[in-house]
Amino acid sequence: MTISARSAKPFLLIAPAAVLLGVFLVLPYINIGIMSFRNPGNGSPYAPGFTTGNYLRLFSDSFYLVQVGNTLMIGAITTLACLVLGFPVAWQLARSQMRFRGLAYGLVLSPLLVGIVIRSYGWTILLGNNGMINRTLINMGLIDRPLALMYNSLGIVIALVHVFLPFMILPLMSAIQGIDPSIEAAARSLGAGRVTAFRRIVLPLAMPGIQAGCILVFVLSLSAYVTPSLIGGLRVKTMAVSVVDALIDTFQWPFGSAMALLLSLTGALVVLIFARLTRMKWKAN
């Protein structure tokens, strides 16, 4: 359907969104790209002139490279854990006709409705040296000294899995819902066992959902700030935490920009490799 030129011009409908995204999203991203090549300032956020020094500093300092590696590792483990933990839940939500399906769906969604600060706070209560888990175990006499659950990568991963699990389950669920159960039944009738039917039929068909969920969780994990900051404390820092600290505390804008871009670009690279490996066409969301 085309609308005649006499009635309201349709592009006016998209104009406000286009201006908003263009001015306050695209331009700032271009700006941060430029910023990462600025000279560091002394007393001011940056100085005139351009340099590649910010990137050179990142690549020459093993501290930052190790941090990037750690962040990617935490992201990858979180993603994998979400996939493995979330798949059966997504399966049950998509396939079962149980009475409490609505409630179960609500349970999966509910963490999304609670702010990330609060959820991370909940984990500090649970995981701390004096936290609920350690106290319970000690009181039960199972351990003598508190287990190190917080202020390390393990704690960060546990909390991140909790925070991002719904983002894995939801796309998986819609992908599984899109698979006609009779296709699986057909495979079984042709002699495929449960495992074969799953591997040859269900898994390939669910792949777009798996891919979407994995990419989403991985990207979100890399840029997560609150959870690593509260759970990791000062001891374990992810890249996102370092970036924000560099900007907020020390006002190193050009260096912080380079760090943020390096993290984002490595993340994007990993996502691309992942998409290539899973042999799917890149389709956002």
Next chain:
Amino acid sequence: MSKPLLTGYCLIIYAFLLLPILVVVGASFNAGAFLTFPPQGLSFRWYVVFFNNDVFMRAIRTSLWVAAVSTIISGVIGTMAAMFYIQHSGRWKESVRLAMLLPLLLPEVLTAISLLFFVYSIGIGTKTIAAMIIGHVLITLPFVFINVSAAMESYDPSWSLAARSLGAGPFTRFRRIMLPLIKPGVIGGCLFAFIISFDIFTISFMLKNIGTATLPIQLYDYLRTNFTPEAAAVSTVSIVLTLAVVIISEKVLGLRIHRF
């Protein structure tokens, strides 16, 4: 996996999802001065402390205000964009969708930093609350867009044509025909935008200024140095506020909110 085994497994996952939230709510009734376990009796004392704490009360007001303003702006812009997307985007449909979801697909921390530098370089800065509202509109826009365009998918364009043939101009068509029919999507999208804006952290954290701290920021600052159950009371009130919005939307308005 056999059926009971699968059900059991899922119950464990649901418990895992709920656990930290329940723990926070439980801790808020702790009578002790610290987050000890097991709790030292039940009490509402931390709620009293919270309600008398000006810093937190101001933060709640700021959060509500920022969320309300951002929701109205995203609601209007996102609804217009969804109308364009469904009815006029033609062969640009996929591109429009991708562009509208961009704020959701880009890392929030990078968006926040970019925006921080940008508002400084164009002179808006963070002295006023404008920068924070821009950031919240950016992040909440995709949620309005997703919900409204989902509702628009089931809007039959021939309804508009029928209204035209009966003599209705563009504004009347929107007000009398389209708006009533896509209302569930608009309201659902706006409620979701409100919740996201109320809970969002990173964007607010980068774009805040003295006196413009939202509740999540205030809570985060508090948590870095304090361990009293007051934070749990604050969190519980925040959860209850959000839950109220969801329950109103689900039960009273009978809506299904589309997150994706």
Next chain:
Amino acid sequence: MTEVSIEGLTKDYGSSLAVNGISVKIADGEFISLLGPSGCGKTTTLKMIAGFEEATAGAIRFDGQDVVNVPAEKRDIGMVFQNYALFPHMTVAQNLAFGLEMRRVSRSDIATRTARVLEMVQLSGYADRYPRQLSGGQQQRVALARALVIEPRILLLDEPLANLDAKLREEMRVFIRDLQKRVGITTVYVTHDQAEAMTMSDRVVVMFGGRIAQHGAPADIYERPVTREVAQFVGQVNILEGRVVSAAADDRMAVETVLGQFAVRGIPAAASGTVTLALRPEAVELAGPGTDGTQATVSASYYSGSLVDYRLTLDNGQTINVQTFPRNRWSAGDRVTIKVDGDRFWPLGASA
């Protein structure tokens, strides 16, 4: 009421020419059908008359006044959509009132006019129902009522019966035609169903590829189609090659065909060589074997109650389709004699 005149109407989508310079005049109170396969431009033509599509070139006149630059909402047309397009959030009465409200009709007049039209479409008791509470046929009548209650200059119907089941569709044909005659409104009806177009219309406009292939009374279109395409679209037809032998009496030409030599009307006197002839299956009569006429073998028969269709194979291998009343029944393998009246042949021009 209104006379509609369309002149050289064209719609160019850039990549394709949906409507290619069509001209047609519709008399006041006339019921005209635009008939053709999907993609022939009939719906685009209707949309241009309605004002939903802008014409690339040409004129649309209502009573001599060009409306091409008048927006749809000001053209004063009544339109019935294929899916009815009833407003789902409004009751039947509110749907009907909508157009009247746009025309600033007073509240009391709205009530009387709505009630009158609802009675006309036999839905008096349904004013407070919502569309989803009505059957397909009832929704159809509400759509008709909503278009008529504003007393438009012309009524446009876009395949309005396509979503109904077969029996209801036949009832609605009669219903719509009777209503249209009673109201006396100029009507343009778009359909791909030839039976619908034939039974309802004063005149049928057959369209192919954005052009008018033929227009005329239903009987003209059916009995004297100008091209093979038209002949095949408006019903079953046997296409036979014939050779002009000589002139015959009364402007007829003698033509030699596989079924024998016939005096055929409608062939220009100057014609010579081969002509293509159309022969409707029901124009052929069958008799037992050995009588005077062309001999053939029944290769299949299809009984459908009031009629029987036969597929016959001539001795030269050619196939002829025949439709008769089931008085005499033949079955596959029977020998039969074909009898045809020369007046039932009609020459076809080259396809456009």
